[in-house]
Amino acid sequence: MKRVYLDHAAATPVRREVLEAMLPYFSEFYGNPAAVYDLGAEIKEVLEEQRTQVARLIGARREEIVFTSSGAEANNLAIKGAALANQKKGRHLIVSAIEHHSVLNAARYLEKFHDFEVTFLPVDQYGLVDPQRLQKFLTPATVLVSIQHGSNEIGTIQNLAELAVVCRTQGVLFHTDAVATVGQVPVEVQTLPVDLLSLSGPALGAPKGVGALYFRDKLRLVPQIHGGIQENGRRGGTENVPAIVGLGQAAALVQGELDAKARHLSRLRDLLVAGLQERVPQVLYTGHPVQRLPGHASFCVEGIEGEALLFMLSRQGIYANTGSACASKALKTSPVLTALGIAPDVAQGSVVFTLSQDNQEDDVHYLLEQLPPAVERLRSFSPVWRKKMAAVAGA
Amino acid sequence: MRFLKECKADATADLVYRVCPMHLLEPRELIKDLKQGQVLEILTDYDGALEDIPAWCAKNGQEFLGVGEDEEEDFYKLYIRKLH
Incomplete structure (x- = not known):
């Protein structure tokens, strides 16, 4: 099949060149970087x-x-x-209402636990x-604003x-979760201009279990993992050297590929979006139609449950998601889709292709062959869909 | 301990919230870049620095000038003059 x-x-394979660069650091070069x-x-x-490579990718030091x-x-x-x-x-x-759980929580x-007041900023459709709302x-008590650069759930960038400038003008620190964008689109910390930026390995073709935080200049941070002087006293725990080598190598590779990658991904995405909208009626394309991640297509398919569609697609060898990797397991209506003003019954039909x-191209064609009959089958025994169709016919 | 009302520094090592013994490691590197007679300011929230920094100066032949008085802040300011 x-x-x-x-x-x-949700997850990516580690790039072959990245894996090869990592391997010697598991067994041959195993020393502790803190050893004298x-x-x-x-x-x-x-x-x-590796730190230099990661810094270079985002224009940092x-x-x-x-x-x-x-x-x-x-x-x-x-x-x-x-x-x-x-x-x-x-x-x-x-923080915005559509942040990742690691920001929200x-x-x-x-x-x-620390008596802070948090404003969860609404978003548009x-x-x-x-920026004016922000x-x-x-x-005068605001010390930090955190707004995700790109959404892995709805693709919007x-x-x-504009948001960062509002904060800088007011002397408020600005953080962005750029896990979805670094390695997908050019990200430059000086021109954005952000004070803090998070990124992670898998988005670049590096392994899971590694990420990085950019912090402007000598901005003070209270460590969250208390330990030794690793990471210049900002994060305890011996560094995961093989994974960090993977991140550094992936950062160096992706830097020269961003334009070609974005062209390839957006071409496939546009093919997918147009094909799906043509073949399946009553589908809502979620997130911004243009200002979005190049390889991201997200929809709400009315009258069905996203999980059921995932199950049917997986039986045909197609693997997708209903939203964020963790939220999809909880079978809860996505708070991100709710924040967009999407009705709960429509949000239930969320499906995300990344x-x-x-x-x-043949992957997209295969999806476009398999998806319409799967939707049709699910709708055929969906009481919600039947009710909706009866209402349309009645009108 | 000598308290200073004001002390002009030529360089600053900001080690606030960075764990022990960063308050000894980073100043050791920064002082290498200073000229003889110049002053290094060390900012730290680590209480142990009040003992460690003067002891380090005594051991390494540098002059410990004292601790800055600043009740507004919740960290210490320690000053070292480079002697060699």
Whole structure:
């Protein structure tokens, strides 16, 4: 059976060149980078080279990068670390309503245990945050604003520079979760201009279990993993050297490929979107129609449950998602789709396809062959769909 | 401990919230770039620095100038003059 993997926002294969670069660091070069003898010093040097590669990808300096175990940890360090370091100035945070759980729950942690007040900023029908609205929510006590660069659930890319400028003008720190965008579109920390930015390995073709946080200049952060002097005293725990080598190599590779990658992905995505809208009636294309991640196509298929569609597609060798990887298991209506104003019965039919360079046109054609009959079958025994059709016929 | 009302520094090592012993490691590197007679300011929230920094100066032949008085902040400011 043909296998078509279209869930690259959830997990990606490690690139072959990246894996090859990593392998010697599991068994041959295994020293602890903190060790004072040459076996450690050599590894420390390798670690710093990777830091330079990651910094270069986003236009930062080497000293401005902390390696973490994931994008989620980077988000936690940014939100909790920066908020706690600045709590003397105030205890008010602003995050958008469509953030990843690692941002939302880090903010809720500060609300519950550290007496912070959190504003969850509404978004428009496309998931965009309005800079003027953000401005209105800033108070003298606001110390940090966090707004995701690109959404893995609806594909929308924010007008980040406008939002960041609002915060910089007011002297408020601005963090962005750029896990979905770094490695997909050009991201440059100076022009955005952000104070903190999270990224993660899998989006670049590096392994799971590695991420990084950019922090501007010498911005203070309260460590969230208390330990030794790793990462210059900002994050305890011996560095995951093989994974960091993977991240550094992936960053170096993707830098020269971004334009070609975006062209390839957006061509496939447009083919997918047009084909699906042509073949399946009553489908809502979610997120911004243009200002979106190049390899991202998300829909709400009316009259069905997204999970049922995923199941049917997986039986044909097609792997997709209903939203965020963790939310899809909970069988809950997506808070992101709710924030967009999508009715719960429509949001139930959420399905998300995320492409990579490995996908080709025949993958999209295969999906477009398999998806319409699957939807038709599910709708044929859907009471919601029958009711809707009866109402249309009656009208 | 000598308290200073004001002290002009030529360089600053900001180690606030960074774990021990960063308050010894980073100043050791930064002081290498200073000229003889120049002053390094160390910002740290680590209480142990009040003992460690003067002891490090005594051991390494640098002059510990004292601790800055700043009740507004919740971290310490320590000053070292480079002697060699």
